Amino acid sequence: MVDLHAFSVSVMLYKVTAGGTPGRVIQAYDLTPYLGDGGSVRMATSVRSLVGNVFSVSFSDRIPPDLADSIYAYVAPMDLIEIRASRKPWKYQGQKLPLLMRGFVRRVRRPRAMQGEGAPMQTVVIEGKDCGRLLETNQILYPLLNTKGEQYLDQFPLQAQFGISPVIEGVGDFVREVVTKIINPKINQMAAFSTGAIKPFLTSDITVAEGSFSPFNTMTFQGSVADLLAAARDAPWNEMFVRTTEAGPSLVFRPVPFRDLNGKLIMDGAADPGLVSISDRTVSSCEVGRSDDGAANxxxxxxxxxxxxxxxxxxxxxxxxxxxxxxxxxxxxxxxxxxxxxxxxxxxxxxxxxxxxxxxxxxxxxxxxxxxxxxxxxxxxxxxxRDNVVFESGSLTCMGREDLACGQELEVAFGATTLRGYMPAVEHTIMPTASWTCSVQLERGMSYVDRATMAGVRPGWAEGRPGVYAPRRGRVSVRETGGTP
Structure with a gap:
């Protein structure tokens, strides 16, 4: 039996803005002790959006003994939140738990409602986005340069202002330049206000080698850095998203790691995205299906x-x-x-x-x-x-664990059958005193295709089924089944 309570979670607040109330100013504060009963931590990540990774932390409102006011009074937009958790916390004695998300507060609110027995209930809710938020908030607006006495009449103002190469270059090189010449200098300015908690973007996961990017594409561009990077993403051949790491946020720009029916990666330059295997005993719900929505010839x-x-x-x-x-x-x-x-x-x-x-x-x-x-x-x-009609897509909910992250493949065995697919989105829901679950989106699932190759086995009877029809736990070989149910 799996113990759903055997996990630990940690939430830290790092002040970026000047904050506090009279008599108490904080730079960093541990919010973990205030999660308690009724508290929750939620994180949603996706490979389909640079700015779509979000988090929410909620807990009962109270005045901590070492502060002069509610936590609500100490949190402000653009403060930094760091969320850590582990299913096996004993492995990290004396160390920090694995990092799940580091991001910035977008809003803090304090809802109040009457409970059924007539008692008031007040909570603090902190909502925000991961470090992709910095790509969204930093904008390129040339008319504002006039307020600084700088006027760029160059044909390529983006190149004139930030030093981006004004010639056609590999798209991976262009994305790398945007990170190192535009966004990281902004982060270095912010880092002075956050006790070093804000870290610059890493570029080691920028691996797209095919295609060249022209400065004509951005000659008159104005808008957020996220929109500028989206212009170079060139989906559906590539994917671009932000991955949280200890060393800092990493901008992942890679060929999509999709496989054909034989398990071979399709795109040139694509790399194995990594595989997470889980037990069917940790799965509380699973639904996959097939459709002709993406069919084409x-x-x-x-x-x-x-x-x-x-x-x-x-x-x-x-x-x-x-x-x-x-x-x-x-x-x-x-x-x-x-x-x-x-x-x-x-x-x-x-x-x-x-x-x-x-x-x-x-x-x-x-x-x-x-x-x-x-x-x-x-x-x-x-x-x-070409095989969209036979690939499965759907969703799965399972016991939460720190190594479940978007952009990987997931594998779970149901009896003699195996569901394996790509995870474009993962959502963690942690109730600190109750449970930790993960909701996973799946694409390009192969279990339907694999059923046709199970010679000597009746797939409908070999897969995991409830009640008296269930096979023994774990994988069941053809020799064990003898080709009969």
Whole structure:
């Protein structure tokens, strides 16, 4: 039997803004003792948004003996919250618990309500986002430079103000420059107010090597740094999100780690995202299914940014390599004729300048390079989506643990069958004196596909079932079942 109470959680407050009440000013404060009965800690993370990772901490309102007022009076927007937890806290005696999220307060509120027996109940609720919040709050607004006596009349004001390279460069290099030349200097300014708790972004997880980014894409850009980075993400071929680490927030920019039906990673340069295996005894609910919503049998990528010069505009015809009409899972005779079209905003890998600025001998090669790039993008789009009707998607709720994080694969065995899929989103819900659960979104699940390969076994009887039909715990081999229920 699994003990759901065998875990520990820690919540620390670090002041970034000047805070406190008369007679008591704090720089850091441990909120863990105030969680108690009725307290909760929630964190939601996703690989689909740079600024979508959120947290919420709530607890009963009271005046701590060492402070002059409620905790509500000491918390302000942009203060730092650090959440740690472990399912096996005894492994970390004398050390900090594993870090789950470090982020910034967006709002603090104090709701009051009458309970059933007529007694008032007042709580403190702290809500915020992880360090992706800094990408959202820092904005690039050139007209405001006039208030500082700085006027940039350059053709590329982004490059003039921050020193970003004004030439076409690899998209990974561009994203790395945005982090090191725009966002990290802002963080270093904030760090002076937070006793060193605010850390700069790491760039070691920026691994996209395919595609080039043109300064023409951001020549007149104004807005948040998050929007600037989103312009370079080039989904669905790549994904970009913030991962919390001890050393600081890491900006993950990588090819999507999707696998084909044989388990091979599809995108060039994609790496194994890591696998978390859990027991079916820790799963409280699971629902997966299949649909034809993402089915397609023709895949088209418009030239987009590749039409950089009018005289070199790519004129790419609908070609057979982008068709998937004869593939078993996409046949138009069954699913109808379906088109999937997605634009790419990158130039071919290795482009260093616009085609019209190339030497004469290279200008002749530019249209073919653009053609090859768009064709490859369309082929990758096809391979990423050709089996959507057989991949499973859904959700699962299980016992919480610190190594469950978005951007990984999850595996759980139900009898002789195994559910394995990608986790684009994970939500932790911790009730400090009661339970810790995780709600996981799953994509590209393989259990339906695997059922067809279970020779000698009846999948419906081999999987985990309640009551007298349940097989023995753990995996069941063909030899053990003898091919019969």
């Amino acid at each position: 023709y895949f088209w990528v418009p030239p987009g940014a590749a039409s950089l010069d009018g005289q070199f505009a790519a004129t790419i015809a609908y070609i057979d390599s982008q068709s998937d009409m004869s593939y078993a899972n996409n046949r138009p005779e069954i699913l109808g004729l379906r088109l999937m079209s997605t634009s790419s905003y990158l130039l071919p890998t290795g482009f260093a300048c616009a085609p019209s600025m190339m030497p004469a001998d290279l200008q002749q090669q530019a249209p073919q390079l653009i053609d090859d790039w768009i064709t490859k993008r369309a082929t990758d789009l096809k391979m990423l989506n």
